[in-house]
Amino acid sequence: MLLTFPDPALAAAGIVLRQAEAGDAPWITAACSDRELSRxxxxxxxxxxxxxxxxxxxxxxxxxxxxxxALFVIAQATSGESLGAVALHPSPRDSEVAEVGYWLRREARGRGAATIAVRLVAGWAFGHLGIKRLGLQTHPENSASQRVAHRAGFTREGLLRAWMATPNGRRDSVMFSLLPEDDGGGIRP
Structure with missing residues (x-):
């Protein structure tokens, strides 16, 4: 699949998605040093x-x-403040399927930025990449991430037992999906 950065950049509701740059290393280091994020x-x-x-x-x-x-930095459109990251991972086995993942700096959580970013990426994936199914997985105890999935229009499909390999062994994941025709199927650029 050919992934080229969208032009114009994906943006809505005061959020813009941009590419990661070398100068992002300090804030990414600080954000990812949050033990909750790595958990x-x-x-x-x-x-x-x-x-x-x-x-x-x-x-x-x-x-x-x-x-x-396709990894994007989630940033405030007016100030340029970096809030986190959102990524689209196309399936290597099926060109119409992809997964979306995201994380935010601790101080950026609870403001709706992740929901907007996920909806922007979903709209781009459906409208420009021909994606027909987006998957999203969360840790079973990550209720904040599950709320983002619901607000972005995803449907909870169920618990996948021992789904994800981690450094501490396999763990369960909650699986969500979004289809182009679903209500809330992304913000279309």
Whole structure:
């Protein structure tokens, strides 16, 4: 799948999605040093270093270039303040299926930014990439992330037992899905 950064950038309700840059390493390091974040997102190591952040930024650029994933920084449109990240991961087995994932800095949570970002990415995926099904997984205890999924229009499908491999063994995941025809099927650019 060819992934090119949307032009114009995806934006709505005071949120803009932009590409990660080298200068993002300090705030990403601070955000990902939050133990709660790494608890819910097993791909985030703990403790988290600036070297981890630089690797994350480099991998995001490679993923865009290779069509493996589309990672966006979630930012305030007016101030440019970086709030978190949202990513689209196309399935390597089915070009019409993708997963979305997101995280926010602790101080950015509870303001609706993740919901807007997920809806923007969903609209882009459905409208420009031909995606027919978006999946979203959360830790069973991550009620805040589950609220984001519901507010973004996703349907809870159920609990996938021992679904995700983590450094501490396999863990359950709550699976959600969104289809283009679903109510709330994204903000279309």
């Amino acid at each position: 819910y997102v097993p791909s985030i190591p703990y403790p988290y270093s600036e070297s981890d952040a630089r690797t994350f930024i480099d991998r995001a650029a490679e993923d865009w270039a290779q069509g493996r994933a």
